[in-house]
Amino acid sequence: MSIKNWPEKERPREKLLQMGPQSLSDAELLAILLRSGTAGMSAVDLARELLKDFGGLRSLLSANQQSFCQGKGLGVASYVQCQAILEIARRHYAEHLEDRNSFTSPEHVRDYLLASLRDRHAEVFCVLFLDNRHRLITFEECFNGTINGASVHPREIVRKAIHHNAAAVILAHNHPSGITEPSQADIALTQRLISSLELVDVRVLDHFIVGDGLPVSFSERGLL
Numbered sequence: 731m732s733i734k735n736w737p738e739k740e741r742p743r744e745k746l747l748q749m750g751p752q753s754l755s756d757a758e759l760l761a762i763l764l765r766s767g768t769a770g771m772s773a774v775d776l777a778r779e780l781l782k783d784f785g786g787l788r789s790l791l792s793a794n795q796q797s798f799c800q801g802k803g804l805g806v807a808s809y810v811q812c813q814a815i816l817e818i819a820r821r822h823y824a825e826h827l828e829d830r831n832s833f834t835s836p837e838h839v840r841d842y843l844l845a846s847l848r849d850r851h852a853e854v855f856c857v858l859f860l861d862n863r864h865r866l867i868t869f870e871e872c873f874n875g876t877i878n879g880a881s882v883h884p885r886e887i888v889r890k891a892i893h894h895n896a897a898a899v900i901l902a903h904n905h906p907s908g909i910t911e912p913s914q915a916d917i918a919l920t921q922r923l924i925s926s927l928e929l930v931d932v933r934v935l936d937h938f939i940v941g942d943g944l945p946v947s948f949s950e951r952g953l954l
Contacts, residue, residue, distance in 0.1 A: 733761075733772050742774065756787045763811065768803045776803050791816055792849035820845050839900060839938060840945045842869075847904040847940040855882050855903040857890065862897035864935070882919055884926040891932045899927065901937040908942035917953055924954070 738744050742758040751759065760781065761773035768776055780801050784790040790798070791812055798809045839858070846869065847854060855873040858866060870890065873882050891899060901923060903916075916939065924934045937948040948954050 733767075733774065757781055760787065760790075763815070764803065764808065771803075780804070788849070792851075794851055836936070836947050836950060839936065840947075843902050843938055843940050843945050847902065850904050851906055853904060853906060856901075857887060858900040858902070859891060859894040859896040860898040860900065860935070861895075864898060867894050867896055882923075884923050887923060888926050888930055888932075891927060892930055896932055898933045898935050900935050902940060902945070903938075904940040906941075910939045910941040910943065910946040912939060912946065912948065912951070912953065917948075920948060920953065 733741055739748065742754055742761050745758065746754055746762070754762075757774055757777040760777035761767075764773045764777060767773040771779070780790060780803070781787060783801060784793065790801070793801075795806070795809050798812070799805055842858075843856075847856065853875040854871050855875070856869065856871050858869050861867055872887060872890065875881065887899075901920065916937075920934070920937045927934055934954065935949070936954065938945040
């Protein structure tokens with residue numbers, strides 16, 4: 731049965747308007763994005779099948795273009811739309827977090843980094859440059875790599891810290907594999923950056939690794 735023939739209170743769009751987006755299931759939310767189903771399937775039925783095939787909403791939305799477009803009823807237009815919505819959500823969340831006064835709380839930093847780095851397909855090394863009250867000056871994606879890693883140059887981090895007149899920094903990078911356990915290379919790099927930034931009186935407050943679950947804090951692990 732077509733969705734337009736459903737009782738009004740069960741139609742995803744009408745349900746959202748009457749009860750809010752939180753009242754909708756993952757399949758109903760996805761159906762609104764899909765707009766229409768396929769032959770013999772409503773948009774909600776198609777959404778349910780896609781969620782089953784991909785293993786959930788997050789897996790569907792974080793799939794690369796090739797994998798996404800192999801899904802039933804999906805194509806480049808749907809991929810572009812979903813990616814645009816995800817990026818809007820990231821920027822909205824990041825702007826909200828930037829309005830807070832300081833980055834002294836690990837929970838605050840985790841929220842910010844999850845909004846910025848989670849579900850990236852390649853490794854990105856980032857730095858949050860902070861003033862002497864630990865307020866955010868700017869967030870920069872300093873180095874981009876492949877799925878396996880990114881080459882990080884301490885000299886460039888030092889140069890940027892001086893340019894921004896930063897008093898402290900928080901380092902962060904993602905692991906596309908989803909595994910957040912620090913490697914020996916991660917630990918060694920952190921120590922090199924601490925030593926390099928000490929020369930210009932800039933303190934490294936923490937280093938976070940973003941993957942599945944909560945980002946791992948080097949400070950909480952006693953690795954700084």
